[in-house]
Amino acid sequence: MHSTIAFRNAMCATPLSRLACQRSTVAGVISLPTKRCISSTRSAFHENPLGIPRKPPAPQVRGPGTGPAPTMPRMQRGLPQKMPIKGVKHIIAVASGKGGVGKSTTSVNLALAIAGMNKRVGLLDADIFGPSIPRLMNLSGEPELTGTEDRLVPLTNFGVKCMSMGFLVGEEAPVVWRGLMVMKALQQLLHQVEWGDLDLLVIDMPPGTGDTQLTISQQIPLSGVVIVSTPQDIALIDARKGVNMFKKVNVPILGMVQNMSLHVCPKCSHESHIFGDGGAERTAKEMDLDFLGDVALHSEICQLSDKGQPVVVSRPDSKHTQYYKAIASKVVTKLWPSDTRPPSSP
Ligand SMILES: Nc1ncnc2c1ncn2[C@@H]1O[C@H](COP(=O)(O)OP(=O)(O)OP(=O)(O)O)[C@@H](O)[C@H]1O
Ligand SMILES: [Mg+2]
Numbered sequence: 460m461h462s463t464i465a466f467r468n469a470m471c472a473t474p475l476s477r478l479a480c481q482r483s484t485v486a487g488v489i490s491l492p493t494k495r496c497i498s499s500t501r502s503a504f505h506e507n508p509l510g511i512p513r514k515p516p517a518p519q520v521r522g523p524g525t526g527p528a529p530t531m532p533r534m535q536r537g538l539p540q541k542m543p544i545k546g547v548k549h550i551i552a553v554a555s556g557k558g559g560v561g562k563s564t565t566s567v568n569l570a571l572a573i574a575g576m577n578k579r580v581g582l583l584d585a586d587i588f589g590p591s592i593p594r595l596m597n598l599s600g601e602p603e604l605t606g607t608e609d610r611l612v613p614l615t616n617f618g619v620k621c622m623s624m625g626f627l628v629g630e631e632a633p634v635v636w637r638g639l640m641v642m643k644a645l646q647q648l649l650h651q652v653e654w655g656d657l658d659l660l661v662i663d664m665p666p667g668t669g670d671t672q673l674t675i676s677q678q679i680p681l682s683g684v685v686i687v688s689t690p691q692d693i694a695l696i697d698a699r700k701g702v703n704m705f706k707k708v709n710v711p712i713l714g715m716v717q718n719m720s721l722h723v724c725p726k727c728s729h730e731s732h733i734f735g736d737g738g739a740e741r742t743a744k745e746m747d748l749d750f751l752g753d754v755a756l757h758s759e760i761c762q763l764s765d766k767g768q769p770v771v772v773s774r775p776d777s778k779h780t781q782y783y784k785a786i787a788s789k790v791v792t793k794l795w796p797s798d799t800r801p802p803s804s805p
């Protein structure tokens with residue numbers, strides 16, 4: 460198996476031909492379709508799942524008698540060192556315990572609404588197995604590498620820079636990785652993307668309270684988390700778990716968004732509470748969290764999302780956009796309390 464990978468690697472020694480390489484094999488168990496040609500040995504593959512070429516170590520220029528180079532302890536009191544993301548002022552995560560409650564839809568529209576408030580915004584899809592950002596932001600294609608070849612350049616649409624595992628594998632290609640690979644890929648997505656200067660990076664989290672949530676909350680300084688839930692009890696139980704997990708790792712909770720609250724029939728305008736009435740708002744109160752706002756359940760939000768035309772940009776005057784803008788302005792006020800009027804950035 461090694462020789463197969465080594466042979467394939469020899470065929471694609473340049474970064475561009477690396478990008479053309481279509482398949483690789485993981486740990487002798489599973490075949491993984493990926494666009495990026497990966498490294499030549501099994502252990503190196505685990506070290507570099509996204510196949511970003513390595514930079515040779517910079518030559519050390521040190522005067523005589525200066526002693527050994529200072530090293531930063533990687534672990535302090537057993538916890539991984541938090542590392543800021545270069546150029547990024549604030550990082551927030553959009554999370555929930557439960558799947559399918561609208562985290563990705565909220566992340567996208569929240570990011571776009573905040574970008575509309577003169578902030579430089581990026582969007583990172585932390586869902587390695589089920590990335591949604593390429594479709595929702597109508598983006599595809601392989602990210603280029605920076606001139607130094609050690610970082611990925613995000614793709615941009617609607618003025619928001621985006622990075623997703625979905626850019627690196629095809630839309631229908633499953634990522635069949637064990638935890639170690641997923642965590643390493645996540646670290647590369649966190650620290651090897653050239654965001655440039657951003658006021659805010661929004662991270663769209665996968666469902667659950669597992670490895671990804673822990674890695675993100677322990678490895679990067681999060682300014683806070685937005686918890687999304689439907690008003691349904693079954694979603695709220697998991698939302699509570701999500702809240703408690705972030706509290707446990709000392710990440711501030713910015714508040715709760717209630718998604719799919721009211722349904723307004725597009726034909727007769729009849730209003731119904733399909734998933735119950737006000738459950739997330741009540742839960743926020745019980746857990747002493749701020750309630751950031753409601754987003755109604757509406758087929759237009761779903762249809763526009765599927766078309767890669769997020770409602771905030773494609774229907775800027777709609778009621779749905781007003782919901783997202785109201786949530787966005789609460790988040791902005793929490794992140795920049797002195798910003799009565801958001802400053803314009805160049
Ligand atoms: N307010 C809404 N009105 C109508 N449809 C919605 C709304 N919010 C989300 N949806 C739809 O619900 C589905 C799930 O939304 P989304 O993908 O954002 O959830 P998620 O929490 O990110 O899911 P996952 O846990 O799988 O990542 C999508 O089809 C989306 O278009
Ligand atoms: Mg999602």
Ligand SMILES: [Zn+2]
Nearest residue numbers: 724726727729
């Ligand atoms: Zn009706």
